[in-house]
Amino acid sequence: MGCSFGNHISFKDVALREDFGLSITSWIDAIADRIKEDGGEINLAYVCAEFAVDTKMPLYGGGLGILAGCTSQSFAYIIGELQKRGIKVNVFGIGLLYSHGYLNQYFTDGNDQMSLHERWNPFKTPNLADTGMKVDIPFQKGSIKAGVWRYDTQGITGGVFSIYLLDTNLPENPAEERGITARLYDAANHDVEFKQCSVLGFGAQQLLKKLSLLSGEKPLMIHANEGHSAALAIGIMAEMGGAEGMREYGITIVHQNHTVVSDEL
Numbered sequence: 001m002g003c004s005f006g007n008h009i010s011f012k013d014v015a016l017r018e019d020f021g022l023s024i025t026s027w028i029d030a031i032a033d034r035i036k037e038d039g040g041e042i043n044l045a046y047v048c049a050e051f052a053v054d055t056k057m058p059l060y061g062g063g064l065g066i067l068a069g070c071t072s073q074s075f076a077y078i079i080g081e082l083q084k085r086g087i088k089v090n091v092f093g094i095g096l097l098y099s100h101g102y103l104n105q106y107f108t109d110g111n112d113q114m115s116l117h118e119r120w121n122p123f124k125t126p127n128l129a130d131t132g133m134k135v136d137i138p139f140q141k142g143s144i145k146a147g148v149w150r151y152d153t154q155g156i157t158g159g160v161f162s163i164y165l166l167d168t169n170l171p172e173n174p175a176e177e178r179g180i181t182a183r184l185y186d187a188a189n190h191d192v193e194f195k196q197c198s199v200l201g202f203g204a205q206q207l208l209k210k211l212s213l214l215s216g217e218k219p220l221m222i223h224a225n226e227g228h229s230a231a232l233a234i235g236i237m238a239e240m241g242g243a244e245g246m247r248e249y250g251i252t253i254v255h256q257n258h259t260v261v262s263d264e265l
């Protein structure tokens with residue numbers, strides 16, 4: 001698994017680390033030493049369209065979400081270990097809160113396969129809370145608002161990896177925009193899919209501003225897991241005058257692809 005942890009960490013299979021004679025403890029020690037050399041603080045945002053962190057939260061449909069869920073647990077583990085070593089850690093995820101989640105499938109008495117989208121209740125989901133924050137997202141000729149929820153992934157080392165989830169189902173939004181984050185992968189509506197990518201990308205940018213992480217005061221690593229959040233890079237580069245401006249602000253964006261397919265197929 002090739003997920004970056006700032007400029008300092010590249011997750012690898014545990015067996016691979018052991019092949020190099022490096023235990024998890026010594027691996028984290030080495031990471032902590034490098035972070036201390038750079039000021040003793042790490043800021044990282046992990047942006048993904050899916051997160052499989054709880055079966056009660058249908059925010060995933062397959063491998064991408066499973067990977068993000070496993071990575072969330074890894075983050076929580078390492079956050080706890082780094083905090084024990086005196087590192088100031090600000091590492092979190094950003095995604096979307098799908099009010100109807102991914103579809104459930106069932107068979108009728110006539111053996112026809114049917115799909116069903118069931119609404120779930122985020123207010124009754126453990127470790128998930130409405131932060132009360134809202135972000136204004138540039139959208140088409142105006143803007144829409146998104147509420148911000150937070151889910152805390154607890155690590156066995158005492159670390160916590162928080163995931164901020166954007167939700168357009170707000171009364172101040174028009175009915176059509178309220179439904180943008182209703183379903184994960186609405187295959188029948190490519191317009192909604194495009195809007196979801198816009199909300200995830202530009203919404204993440206506005207959230208990072210609200211969290212005071214785009215001011216240039218602290219270096220920031222953004223890990224974009226798959227292309228759904230591409231608008232985040234577009235928005236940041238446009239605001240900061242391109243790659244050179246990003247470097248001046250200490251912002252780095254890492255993009256990770258999965259299952260890359262040749263154009264010839």
